[in-house]
Amino acid sequence: MRIRFFIILLLGLVLLSCDEESKVEKEIAEIDVNFDVERFDKAFAEAEPKDLPKIKGAYPFFFISDPDAFWIEKMNDSLQNELLAEVQRKFPDLDASKKELKGLFQHLNYYDKTFKAPRVITLTNDVDYRNKTFVNDSLVLIALDNYLGADHEFYQNIPMYIASNMEGNQIVSDVANDYAIKYMFQSNRRTLLDEMIYFGKLLYFKDVMIPFKTDADKIGYTEAQIKWAEANESQIWSYFIEKELLYSTNNKLPSRFIADAPFSKFGLELDNDSPGRLGQYIGWQIVRAYAENTGKDVMKIMQTEPEEIFTKSNFKPKK
Structure with missing residues (x-):
């Protein structure tokens, strides 16, 4: 009985959240902007x-x-x-x-x-x-x-x-990415985690500003690549944790996991199947979790430091 109650409560919260988002989008659609x-x-x-x-x-x-x-x-x-x-x-x-x-x-x-x-x-x-x-x-x-x-x-x-x-x-x-950079503040980009969250904030900005685009369009993946990233999210995260990469300042890590590349470089068999920039993708999921947990406005998130975002995100990858 208790489980059923919590399921009903959860569904109610989801529906309420969707209703609020729909209301906001209707308000936004009424905003008059004129340009050629x-x-x-x-x-x-x-x-x-x-x-x-x-x-x-x-x-x-x-x-x-x-x-x-x-x-x-x-x-x-x-x-x-x-x-x-x-x-x-x-x-x-x-x-x-x-x-x-x-x-x-x-x-x-x-x-x-x-x-x-x-x-x-x-x-x-x-x-x-x-x-x-x-x-x-x-x-x-x-x-x-x-x-x-x-x-x-x-x-x-x-x-x-x-x-x-x-x-x-x-x-x-x-x-949208250029505008995101314009609104961005981040004092440090030293560690892999700093870089992941920097790009995660840029991608979350697109979630809010161009919600009519697909996730694949926002990050510049094919549909197959975004599905691969989603399906392997837990495996990617486990690799970063096990190899203690998050707080590493090794300057080779951005080229392996952040920069444009044909694939990400784990040094594993899955490399050739993976899309590049998977560090950006995981950073995106961390920022999404932070936004969901805190309810913070997107403009404040763009100004928030990586350590706070990571700590308060309570991020857990999809299984």
Whole structure:
């Protein structure tokens, strides 16, 4: 009888929590945010040298350091023109991305009342995949040539584990990540645990700000990879504990478990089956547990130190 009572109580709490989340999401959906997605890439692709003064007037911040001759040469460069043509072919419009960006901006406004919708501009950056997006208080830049699709011919010399995230569905996730870094504070990133929780906070920020995206999209895994991580969570955690890695300052650990890589490096048979960045994944689960246990606001969590998050999370991996 007592067990039945606790099951009913637990179900009631779950339903109440879901109802509260639904109420918050309805409030967020009512927030009015106005912005346009400005296509600098398209304007530049269609421009002739005589149009340069007009483009400079509209986007002066792109023309601070290079002389006009540089931009005119770029207009006439065949490789640049091919790149721009591929971007226009892949992205004749950005309706889907604009809808997702609107959702992100609404959530940001709900949790940060000072937030104002930025100016959003698309461009190309010679496939500099380390700088796909840029965010500041008033501006969001999106380099569309980094989102042409994993198997695009322009990405032939890029490792597949990186190219796999060069897809249009990653745009809002990358922008959200830039905002997460903007709100982040953490005094130490010395130990593996520090690094795990740093990236765990970035991923939890996405949980809150882009809840309409899947977990796989948030972390940049395939569906198979996220399922592998979920299924092996306990095994991964046991390895970290048994090898006493959490408080280690060994500078090789981030490259094994945090950095982009084709797989995580346990030195076990399971390595080749594993996705990279499993330290980030476990850090994410720790921060989720902390948020659930404490009920802390996401913005406060972004400012909370790793030791407090770990200690109060009472994290236990999925079996």
